[in-house]
Amino acid sequence: MIKIVSDMNVKNGEIISKEKVELLLNKDNVKIYEVIRVINNKPIFLQEHFERMNKSISLSNINYLIDYKDFKHNIELLISNNNFENCNIRVSYLIDEEPVVLMYFVKSSYPSKEEFENGIITVSVKKHRENPNVKHYEADFKESIDKLLKESMAFEAILVNEDNTISEGSKSNVFFVKNSELITSKDSAVLLGVTRSKVIEVCEKNNIKVVKREIYLDELKTFDGAFITGTSNDVLPIRKIDDITYNSSNNEIIKKASKLYINEMQKNTP
Numbered sequence: 001m002i003k004i005v006s007d008m009n010v011k012n013g014e015i016i017s018k019e020k021v022e023l024l025l026n027k028d029n030v031k032i033y034e035v036i037r038v039i040n041n042k043p044i045f046l047q048e049h050f051e052r053m054n055k056s057i058s059l060s061n062i063n064y065l066i067d068y069k070d071f072k073h074n075i076e077l078l079i080s081n082n083n084f085e086n087c088n089i090r091v092s093y094l095i096d097e098e099p100v101v102l103m104y105f106v107k108s109s110y111p112s113k114e115e116f117e118n119g120i121i122t123v124s125v126k127k128h129r130e131n132p133n134v135k136h137y138e139a140d141f142k143e144s145i146d147k148l149l150k151e152s153m154a155f156e157a158i159l160v161n162e163d164n165t166i167s168e169g170s171k172s173n174v175f176f177v178k179n180s181e182l183i184t185s186k187d188s189a190v191l192l193g194v195t196r197s198k199v200i201e202v203c204e205k206n207n208i209k210v211v212k213r214e215i216y217l218d219e220l221k222t223f224d225g226a227f228i229t230g231t232s233n234d235v236l237p238i239r240k241i242d243d244i245t246y247n248s249s250n251n252e253i254i255k256k257a258s259k260l261y262i263n264e265m266q267k268n269t270p
Helices: 018-025 046-059 068-080 113-118 139-152 194-205 217-222 252-267
Strands: 008-011 014-017 032-039 087-096 098-106 120-126 156-160 165-169 173-178 181-184 210-212 225-230 234-241
Touching: 008 018, 008 068, 014 018, 018 087, 018 098, 032 046, 046 068, 046 087, 046 194, 068 087, 068 098, 113 234, 120 139, 139 156, 165 217, 173 194, 173 252, 181 194, 181 252, 194 210, 194 225, 194 234, 194 252, 225 252, 234 252
Parallel strands: 120 156, 120 234, 181 210
Antiparallel strands: 008 014, 008 098, 032 087, 087 098, 156 165, 165 173, 173 181, 173 225, 225 234
16 A cells, blocks of 8 residues: 655645545546655656656557646645655556646655665566556555565565566566676566666666666576666665575676766756
8 A cells, every 4th residue: 555645745736635635546547657756855857757657648548648847846846845855756647537647755665775785685476567668556466566575575576477588576677787788678578667767878878788688587597696776776786586696786787887877866966
């Protein structure tokens, strides 16, 4: 269950209560969403999140796109009416007779220093999204993943398709390292994460080759390291996938990718 932590929230440019947001979210309608990180009261990569949300709307065959000027204004309105300097905003798009854009702060957690230093434990699961390019809320999917993570005491689940190819994490994108190259799934097979795109961009600018291709489950043991990316995760090393162990935290390519991404993110932070 998503936990809303802000009392003052935004619906189509107007301030509404937490209770009214919850009533709207409980309706059985389209729920395309974005999660935007706020650091020092500033939304990070706002333009990129806006563009991805409009792409999700368009791919869902909905004709009502949102306007960036309104989007930016309403995010600023939400931030100014609450006291969350470092927290995540969730933006939900739904149809309730007319298009509705809801903006609210949600309970947010970030990896610990120890998880960045040592890497995280992950598990693989045979599961895929209906349309990987659309960020659409799927309650059954989330509940089954949450149950798996709790039972296995893992940080993240790595999704495996029926043909034994790896796509992404349940709430992240995944990269692998082989020699001096980064390897990730094809764009068509994954949610095009903003953090993923930024990592690819800064790595290619700094002479780290990024290969997008099909990745098979049985080749995991051949990689030198792995990491996930996401709004809350930045570049987070993977220590284990099932029974395969990596020394990802000490891999030079991963350390460089992490540093390059943090530098890029800090350009967007006052």
